[in-house]
Amino acid sequence: GYWTSAKLRDWLISRQRYWGTPIPIVHCETCGPVPVSQLPVELPKLTGRCLADESDWVNTPCPKCGSKARRETDTMDTFVDSSWYYLRYLNVKKDGMFDVERARTMMPVDLYVGGKEHATLHLYYARFVSHFLYSLGLLPEKEPFKRLLVQGMVMGRSFRIKGSGQYVHGDRVQIVDAKRHKAIHKDTNEAVVVTWEKMSKSKYNGVDPSNMFEEYGVDTTRLLTLADVAPTSHRNWNSSTFPGVLNWQKRLWLTVQEFLNYRQSPPPTIGDEEFKRHDDYLFDSRNYYVKGANFNFNAAYQFNVVISKMQGLTNSLRKVPPALFARSLQFERALGDQLIIIAPMAPHFASELWEAYASAENRLSREVRWDKGVFEQSWPVVDYDYGLDLICQVNGAECCVVKIPRRRLEALSKEEVLEIALQQKEVEEALRRRQYAKFAYRLQPSYEGLINIVVPKGAEPVPVVNKC
Template identity: 60%
Template structure:
């Protein structure tokens, strides 16, 4: 315990009389009743319209902006527990940052286009827009019931014409920049949902991710976005200092993109329906010397000609034209070439690679071995020349990986953003003039499962005039992949009502990048890749300030439910049809037949009968208890096994907090007998120490480590300290008063209704003449300033060598925050443990870190590796 000499705070003070409180501080005054689910619901009903936080103020330049963004939901009809988790986390962070004097923007919207809505509408024989709007209304009501402090004035749905107008504008920007093209491609076709699927929407068994149908291959003319042009920028920028806490997401992104050690070039195809193919080579400097191309049986050219599994090599009818020399290049299908992973073509340049030379000799391909360039400078100069020429010719020339493919965005469905292109017999594909945007979907009350033909059948929508020549023309009937809609929504939130342009670049300059982006790991590859690509592209146009759209990521784990599956048939059963024999050993049988049942934790799903309805949780436990349950026990980044056995801990904590306010009111009003001064001082000092210790811990885990569950446990620790105090400390201790205020304030972002009621009781107690200065007594809890560690509280400065702690010293906060690195190093070298560890080692670097109000770390990096130690279990 830290004993500090302060003024005689423990002497019995006088009290002020009761003062009238503003209406928004008035509680239900039910302190003599035990806290029950019914009282929790009364509390939430009382406070639901009083806990709204101040919205983002665009004109307030005195505060630092903080943009916290949860991934917006698909309006499926009702919230699920995964939604509850992500939006509780984002709301807690938003409220925390507001209480830390940040100007917070916390918007929400709806990812409203897509197959599920269209299929649901077909089943119900209603328009997708009707089904979608009904779901949005219901889910919005649930989010409000959850107590989320969203910027509802910035709300939009991607199916709003005022949103997808700008998605179409973005498409045209990409097209004008040469990043969108149309070509015939061998695509994945879902025969049930009647649409194209991207490769990533097909599972390892070759089945559709939505319908489950076996995917077929079709040759269709499709629209692509040339994302590969930005591959190297997207790969290299993953090492940018602007990215914080991306952890393993950087590895996932790098793996998806691949090392950009080659260049793509477009080659025209003759004797084929395919107009051109894109070929990758790690030797762009020799692209003029290509003598042949080999493809696998899965390549579009082999599929088109029906060539399948053969021994040796088969020459195809199709030929390629070298864009630099105009020479014809033969194409072979063969298994004799070892293709790079996830690739289906090989560019043959004899003399550069032995396997190219050997293949040319085996197949009798005329060639002279390409003379190799003499040195690195020659290679570099030739590469730059070739790539620049290719860029000028608009046939590629950008460094990318062998496996990365361009983004296929065509979808043959009705419920999506119409592609703003018009097809003219003479002018071919022409963009819709921007003053004619949006190209609106025709208003269809009923749909059939005919995919893209649905739009093709609406003649009054389909038939139009060519913007260039005025002749009769037809609109594009494909719609965009919904990943396009979600690839830029975070930018529209900065300026959601702009009717003149996609967003105001000055507002983007002020608000971007997003400070914290929160969402599921399942979106950490594709959605994040597409969003990063669009942001890199818009940065190249000067419309956004940074290449990267998101500074920090919080990738939360799934909420898992216990499932019961019949071992022999794989049928999932609801819990009421299962007889549990031994839960600890996961032994169970079906009721009636006694067949063995497999018990497992799996992602919540209606089909697995293991889901939990948030509405039932709100009714049974209250919204705030549900919020606390979803945040407690496990890190946000870990999967959360939803188990009612963990509920009592949170409910008992709420009960102890309720009793603490009841006791505080009782003792402040009754003025119990004073205890001896030395005993009082001991408790007073203990509360000073407890307040600072737990404020430091909870604050650090709220935002620095992003461990909300530990922030909960730190607050529970402070409650335990408060409950240990005798009545006189409740009544007379200023440090108890400060600690209790800090307790309620730190709870507020997580449980805003409940903490508002606790605070109302707290401030209604008689005031001391020397009451705590940092408390704003006439304001609600959510308008309080976040508690900070006292300047004279002793923080820890840890001295490490190569990341392993050697020594620890205590320093007052006011001294630690102003401690220069040189002085900290000097202190470290005075410690015997550090001196021993550094014997015969050279210091290469010193890293010093000390967040305001938190402990400090000085790490000495030497020329020797750190000693091997057993890795501790994670918290």
């Protein structure tokens, strides 16, 4: 058979619970399964404490011989349903188990987000069912999920008496040395251990999200949750970090307001040469930050880096003279793209700013759907004439980075990329006239290309032939 796990044995799916999928079996001396024509079996409205007490439902004639029989009163483990529910989402209106044709074009799932405890529970069950359905020709691949992202937890600061280990409320603790995490109990002067742990009522370290929403708003709370740490890492929840996110939001709000003002009442102009220098800077900044944001949204799933990139783009927008606010297409593009990118993370904030942005006078861009909301805009992409990185490596060590316009880089064959790499002085020096054995090229569209040239260990330099 197919070995799957040292931990997973036979899967007992029956449960003595009302909540669950009925097991379509009647107990009869000669008959077993309920015929398919009588499916689905529906549970009755529970009037007693357990399903076995519902005599009108339990006692039933055998569908084959007509004699007295009893329905199975165990129900299936809810994991039986959750192990394939994602297939129903492909087309919930489709009769039957799931839409097989749509599954063949859309499966497997691109990203599975779940806790690490799923590794020995739900993931095994889902994979088991997926392998089974694949064996019947109903799915295109055995594995149901392409990638797993195990999210971290939001941790709360807890306080525990060092001697007894008893947890105490934070308001009963005096911080003596914040850097060294030294604290004492206000009433007894006992030493208190300060740690970050999973939020729990018994540890008095829980935070009511509604209080955060009331004080800072849903979007700011969400941005703070996503900022600073990767989704896979634990986040130590501390409301003192709110000012950083709030300051960025205020600066972005101010940028939109100044954009509106300068479009309505243009400031003094600057020289063409200076204007072009700042305009080119905005072109590079927009592409650099859009490139980083898209990669971390779609490939790395580092939403904290996306926020960092957008903060960097805000800084770039605020560095240029007012004349760029008033007359620069690149400024208009960069500001609009920033609002589109932050919209999935801060939808209310982005929508409010977009409504103001779209009301500007003397608009320049033909790409923006000015009469549509932020969620109806085209997603920002890197310009085709922007230079992307071609990273050249020899035996895994980086030698140099070559800038190539996106349009050309994405059109190059791997052989053409190799030729470009071999022409670089740094690659030539790393090879030291040794013959390479193979090479590998990987293109991350709209982000970068990477070529690695492999030289066998102990390879001797190719002798130089003198031509007479």
